[in-house]
Amino acid sequence: MRAPHFEITSDDGINYCELWRGRVIEGESEPKTANKDIGQLSHIKVSTRRRLGLEDIFCGLRLKGEIERPRVPYDTEFIQPSS
Numbered sequence: 001m002r003a004p005h006f007e008i009t010s011d012d013g014i015n016y017c018e019l020w021r022g023r024v025i026e027g028e029s030e031p032k033t034a035n036k037d038i039g040q041l042s043h044i045k046v047s048t049r050r051r052l053g054l055e056d057i058f059c060g061l062r063l064k065g066e067i068e069r070p071r072v073p074y075d076t077e078f079i080q081p082s083s
Contacts, residue, residue, distance in 0.1 A: 013057030016041075021063060031063040038062065 020034035042058035 008057060010057045013059075013061055017058070017061045017063070024063060024065070031065045034063045 023029040024031050024034055038058050042056055
């Protein structure tokens with residue numbers, strides 16, 4: 001069985017990051033969410049396992065402006081003792 005031909009370029013990676021950048025600018029998402037998604041895609045090993053020889057098109061493409069925010073604690077009423 002012959003593997004399908006894929007042509008994915010660094011331009012595709014840049015376009016995908018620009019899509020996320022637009023979402024962040026519009027206030028629809030946070031940079032941290034975008035970077036998490038981009039990072040997950042860059043770690044997909046399908047290329048290696050299928051011997052496609054694809055470059056890591058997301059290498060070096062992260063959005064700036066991540067803000068570390070402390071997590072909001074649970075309300076005291078929400079916390080229940082375990083049985």
